[in-house]
Amino acid sequence: xxxxxxxxxxxVATIAAWAIAFVIFFPILYTIITSFKTESxxxxxxxxxxxxxxENYFEVQSQRDYFKPFMxxxxxxxxxxxxxxxxxxxxxxxxxxxxxxxxxxxxxxxxSTKMMPAVGVxxxxxLLFRDTGLLDTRLGLxxxxxxxxxxxxxxMLYTYFREIPGEILxxxxxxxxxxxxxxxxxxxxxxxxxxxxxxxxxxxxxxxxAFWSIRLSAANAAPLTAFIASFSSPQGLFWAKLSAASTLAxxxxxxxxWFSQRQLVRGLTFGAVK
Amino acid sequence: xxxxQTRTLxxxxxxxxxxxxxxxxxxxxxxTLWFSFQNYNLLNPANVSFAGLFNYKFFITDPAFIQSIWNxxxxxxxxxxxxxIGGIALALxxxxxxxxxxxxxxxxISPFFVMPxxxxxxxxxxxxxxxxxxxxxxxKFFGLRPVDWFAQxxxxxxxxxxxxxxxxxxxxxVLTALQSLDEEQKEAAEMDGANxxxxxxxxxxxxxxxxxxxxxxxxxxxxxxxxxxxxxxTNGGPGYATTNLAFLxxxxxxxxYDIGGASAGGVIAVILANIVAIFLMRAVxxxxxx
Numbered sequence: 122x123x124x125x126x127x128x129x130x131x132x133v134a135t136i137a138a139w140a141i142a143f144v145i146f147f148p149i150l151y152t153i154i155t156s157f158k159t160e161s162x163x164x165x166x167x168x169x170x171x172x173x174x175x176e177n178y179f180e181v182q183s184q185r186d187y188f189k190p191f192m193x194x195x196x197x198x199x200x201x202x203x204x205x206x207x208x209x210x211x212x213x214x215x216x217x218x219x220x221x222x223x224x225x226x227x228x229x230x231x232x233s234t235k236m237m238p239a240v241g242v243x244x245x246x247x248l249l250f251r252d253t254g255l256l257d258t259r260l261g262l263x264x265x266x267x268x269x270x271x272x273x274x275x276x277m278l279y280t281y282f283r284e285i286p287g288e289i290l291x292x293x294x295x296x297x298x299x300x301x302x303x304x305x306x307x308x309x310x311x312x313x314x315x316x317x318x319x320x321x322x323x324x325x326x327x328x329x330x331a332f333w334s335i336r337l338s339a340a341n342a343a344p345l346t347a348f349i350a351s352f353s354s355p356q357g358l359f360w361a362k363l364s365a366a367s368t369l370a371x372x373x374x375x376x377x378x379w380f381s382q383r384q385l386v387r388g389l390t391f392g393a394v395k
Numbered sequence: 396x397x398x399x400q401t402r403t404l405x406x407x408x409x410x411x412x413x414x415x416x417x418x419x420x421x422x423x424x425x426x427t428l429w430f431s432f433q434n435y436n437l438l439n440p441a442n443v444s445f446a447g448l449f450n451y452k453f454f455i456t457d458p459a460f461i462q463s464i465w466n467x468x469x470x471x472x473x474x475x476x477x478x479x480i481g482g483i484a485l486a487l488x489x490x491x492x493x494x495x496x497x498x499x500x501x502x503x504i505s506p507f508f509v510m511p512x513x514x515x516x517x518x519x520x521x522x523x524x525x526x527x528x529x530x531x532x533x534x535k536f537f538g539l540r541p542v543d544w545f546a547q548x549x550x551x552x553x554x555x556x557x558x559x560x561x562x563x564x565x566x567x568x569v570l571t572a573l574q575s576l577d578e579e580q581k582e583a584a585e586m587d588g589a590n591x592x593x594x595x596x597x598x599x600x601x602x603x604x605x606x607x608x609x610x611x612x613x614x615x616x617x618x619x620x621x622x623x624x625x626x627x628x629t630n631g632g633p634g635y636a637t638t639n640l641a642f643l644x645x646x647x648x649x650x651x652y653d654i655g656g657a658s659a660g661g662v663i664a665v666i667l668a669n670i671v672a673i674f675l676m677r678a679v680x681x682x683x684x685x
Contacts, residue, residue, distance in 0.1 A: 134491040141485065142502040145562070149505055151529065152517050164527040208415065211408035219405040227413065234420045236672035238620050240641040241665040244648050244657050245426030268419045275412060300404060329510040331623035336649070346623065350512040353519075353627035360520055360527075367513040378508035379501050386571045390609045394568050 149371070156364035163360040177365035187366060190348035194370075196259050197334070197344050198327035201266035202274075202320055208267075209274040210316070214308065216275075217282035218290060228279065231272040239332045250337055257339040265337065266327045274323055277388045281315025282308075318384035321377055325385075328374050345370040424665065430658035437652035450659035454647070459635045460660075463643040470554055470639055471618040475611060477558040482565025482610065483603070487595075489566070490573045507563040511623035518556045519545065519628045549629050549636045556624050561617075565610045572606035573599070615671050619664075640664050 155163050156178070157171035181187045216224045246265070247256075255261030285308065293307045309316075331346040338347050349370055352363045378385070386394055434446040454460055489500065506514065522529050523544040531541035544552040576599065584594050620641045625631060631638035631646060638646070644664060648657030 131492050131494070134488060135493040135495070138488050138491075138493045138499045139495070141488070142499045145559070146502040146505055147529075148514075148517050148522055148559070149509065151521055152513075155521060166527075167529055167532045208412050212412035215405035215408040219401055221402075221405075227409070231412070231416055233672060234416050236616055236668055237420065237424070238641065238661075238664045238668040240620060240622070240644040241661040241668070242423035242427055243644060244430055244654055244661060245423040247649070248426075248654070249423070268415065271412060271416060300401070325508060329508070331511040332620065335512075335623060335626070336645070346510050346512050349510065349516065350623060350627050352516060353512075363516060363520065367517060371509050371513055374510070375505060375508045378504065382500070382504055382567065383571075385507075386568055389564070389613060390568060390606075394572055394606045394609055 149375075152364045153368050155361055156368045158361050158364075160359070160361045163364070177361045178369070181362055181366045181369070184362075185348075185366070187348075187369065190343050190345050191369070193259060193262075193338075193342055194328055194344035194346075197262045197266060197342075198324050200259070200263045201270065201327050202323040204263065204267045205271045205274040205323065206278075206316065206320060209271060209278055213275050213278035213282055214304065217279055217285070218287060228276065231275055235269070235272045243336065246333075247336070256337060257341045257343075259342045261337060262334055262342055262344065265333045266330060269330065269333070270323050270326055273326070273388060274319055277319040277322065277384075278312075278315060280387065281319070282312060284315075285311050318381055319388065321381045322384055322388045325374050325378055325381070427658045427661045427665070430654050431662050433655050433658075435654040437654060446655055450655040451663075454656050454659045454663070459638060459643055462635045463638050463640045466550060466635075466637060467619060467639040467641075469550060470557065470621055471615055473551075473554040474558045474561060474618055475614060477554070478561045478565040478614065479607060479610060481558075481562050482569050483607070485562070485566040486569035486573050487599075489570055504563045504567055506559050507561070507567075509560065511560065512627050514560050515556055515624040515627045518552075518559070523552060545629055546633065549633060553621070553624055553628065553637050556628070557618065557621055560624075561614055564614070568606050568610050569603060572603050576602050612671070612674060616668065619668055619671065640667070 151169075154169055154171050157173050157175070158168075159172060159174055159176065162168065162172060216228065250256040250261050255264070289311070290303060290307060293303050298307065328344075329346065331350070334344050335347045335350055338344065343351075349363075349366060352359065352366065431450050432446055432448075434442070434444045434449070436442075485503065489496065489503070493499065509517075520528070523542075525531055525541045525543040525546075528541075528544075530544070534541045542548070580598060581594065584598050589597070621639060622641050622645065625637055625639065625642050629637040631642050635643075640660070641664065644657050644660040647653050647660055651657070
């Protein structure tokens with residue numbers, strides 16, 4: 122039974138929550154607002170009403186070729202996520218449905234590879250990439266991001282697969298379904314929601330990854346993280362343009378994120394909090 | 396029961412992921428370890444020789460090393476304090492019945508989805524800038540001198556930015572745990588006359604223990620490696636004021652071209668992270684048993 126709450130108390134909580142939410146969201150809101158200002162408006166003091174110019178968006182494209190890093194981000198984050206899924210689905214499937222004594226150890230070990238600090242292997246990765254010509258290529262970044270996110274992908278899929286009742290698979294097997302059919306016609310339809318949220322969360326993580334994507338890319342393969350970071354060198358007044366570029370860079374992922382709140386908790390805590 | 400055939404198949408299906416992760420774990424780490432015992436400078440790549448423990452000695456006795464360890468700790472602890480306490484408080488608030496809860500949740504979770512370079516540059520230029528930032532405008536409105544955040548409080552500025560990014564994560568996880576708290580238990584405690592403080596201390600907090608542990612451990616892993624936020628705001632300065640271990644290694648390797656020294660730093664970073672990781676694995680492992 123829900124408790125009866127006094128209207129007064131509800132209003133107090135509402136006002137407090139909205140005030141805090143406004144403060145927390147303010148930097149994002151202000152970035153969006155500033156992107157519609159002219160450069161001189163942008164530094165003229167607080168104003169929540171922009172003149173509504175779209176000039177910055179056009180200039181970010183015409184002067185800095187925004188579309189190129191945007192496409193790099195799309196290709197690298199989607200590409201690495203799809204490859205990771207392709208490798209992870211069979212792996213998570215077999216651990217969820219044919220667990221052995223060592224399954225738990227294998228899972229823990231996979232997770233432990235995620236704990237390795239990136240800087241710890243910056244030097245060899247840089248040298249390997251330089252010597253194999255992978256430096257500043259989409260392929261190189263896709264490979265690295267696939268490997269970084271693979272443990273999370275496997276874990277997320279594993280926690281979802283484990284909730285699928287094994288009896289259904291056994292029934293399918295009794296009816297003579299081959300392993301291939303079992304996966305394609307029985308398991309996959311039940312696993313699609315889990316796979317979808319794994320996909321979503323990992324595109325978000327890959328999109329925002331800001332160590333390898335900055336260090337292993339230059340002009341050619343730079344995704345949005347590296348592109349935005351390049352705005353840090355002072356080159357006159359550019360805040361409105363920076364805001365436009367930032368808004369474009371975070372908008373798609375913000376919207377995806379809003380849809381995957383629940384899965385985010387689950388995925389990032391490896392199923393420890395649901 | 397799994398037959399032998401399906402067991403073999405299961406192994407085959409796991410093989411690609413296991414092999415890839417094994418290579419990913421072993422090869423770069425072994426190379427780091429190898430380089431850490433070599434005199435190897437990219438400016439003089441023809442002249443490589445065995446260095447013994449020289450690189451470690453060089454890296455550890457560098458005055459920047461102690462400061463970078465200290466800065467790393469301050470960032471981790473500072474951000475954890477803000478996000479854990481703030482996250483619990485916010486989650487308790489959001490757990491109340493409020494109007495427009497869905498929208499409030501969306502607004503509060505949003506910073507987590509902002510890529511680090513954007514977060515850092517927006518804070519640096521539009522919020523904390525001493526001339527044109529929003530905080531400076533507010534100070535001026537009240538007749539106060541604007542604060543030059545990155546010059547006066549560089550490390551605190553970094554902590555604020557990183558905490559802003561992670562507060563949503565802590566809030567969301569604590570809130571999720573809070574919502575699984577048995578409503579009847581709460582009601583029973585209330586009927587027995589337990590006040591808010593007692594209910595929180597004896598009922599809610601123990602229930603949240605695991606969620607808070609997970610938040611602390613996962614954040615620590617990421618916070619040990621804060622990088623992009625430093626790169627685009629202070630570039631490690633002024634001096635070494637905001638250089639953490641990750642940033643020092645990057646500086647040694649790619650700006651100092653010192654492969655041996657940076658590798659020694661890398662090994663140290665791996666060891667530190669592993670100490671933290673052991674605790675995390677235990678916490679997650681316990682959950683897997685259930």
